[in-house]
Amino acid sequence: SFSVGVLALQGGFKEHLSAVERQAGVTGVEVRTPADLASVDALILPGGESTAQGHCIVEASMLKPLQEFAASKPVWGVCAGMILLADGLKQSEPQALVGGLHATIERNAFGRQIDSRFRSMSLQGSAAAAGVSEAAYFIRAPAVAECGEGVEVLATLPDGETAVAVRQDNLLATCFHPEISGDDSWLRFFLSTVAGRDLDEAEPHPDLTTV
Ligand code: GLN
Numbered sequence: 001s002f003s004v005g006v007l008a009l010q011g012g013f014k015e016h017l018s019a020v021e022r023q024a025g026v027t028g029v030e031v032r033t034p035a036d037l038a039s040v041d042a043l044i045l046p047g048g049e050s051t052a053q054g055h056c057i058v059e060a061s062m063l064k065p066l067q068e069f070a071a072s073k074p075v076w077g078v079c080a081g082m083i084l085l086a087d088g089l090k091q092s093e094p095q096a097l098v099g100g101l102h103a104t105i106e107r108n109a110f111g112r113q114i115d116s117r118f119r120s121m122s123l124q125g126s127a128a129a130a131g132v133s134e135a136a137y138f139i140r141a142p143a144v145a146e147c148g149e150g151v152e153v154l155a156t157l158p159d160g161e162t163a164v165a166v167r168q169d170n171l172l173a174t175c176f177h178p179e180i181s182g183d184d185s186w187l188r189f190f191l192s193t194v195a196g197r198d199l200d201e202a203e204p205h206p207d208l209t210t211v
Helices: 013-021 034-038 050-059 063-070 080-085 125-130 185-194
Strands: 002-007 026-031 042-045 075-078 086-089 101-106 117-120 135-138 143-147 152-156 163-168 171-174
Touching: 002 013, 013 026, 013 042, 013 185, 026 034, 034 063, 042 063, 042 080, 042 185, 050 063, 050 080, 075 080, 075 185, 080 086, 080 101, 080 171, 101 163, 101 171, 125 152, 125 185, 163 185, 171 185
Parallel strands: 002 026, 002 042, 042 075, 075 171, 086 101
Antiparallel strands: 101 143, 117 135, 143 163, 152 163, 163 171
């Protein structure tokens, strides 16, 4: 079956593995080594702390393998994972990045932990057409400061200005965490639209109240 790896070096990878396992015809794999990575068809870079993740990636000799993987295979970066996919960061100390996503990301754009909450967003383009969830948890979340060539904005904050989900070919990146509210809609968007898998009818996702 189609195997979806979740980078399992640091951060919230368990919830993604559970979400992957909920999908029919898809297997979840914890990815920690270049050999693990070579065995999967698509990859999720989970949230956590991107500086720490960068150190872990370098330590595990995973930087180059991840860069090669992201050059052609489907990758979904969530929060810290989005930061890792970025070609550049806004006003940040240098840190190890996988890169490939032609965007500049601003870390911690919503403030500190106390500002972490469930937020509404406004869907755009193919995400609006796919009917993914319009609200999710933002946890010490980044924001997309600038998009380069080939980057489609999939969601913005209700202000319509700040992009919080983007796609560039095989790369999907979201500032928010659908996996922690048991919401599989963005995973299913990743598998169907980005990775080109045929999926069964979508399970209805839980009806969550927006704060
Ligand atoms: N603030 C974290 C960072 O900058 C990301 C937070 C998250 O992944 N939820 O790396």
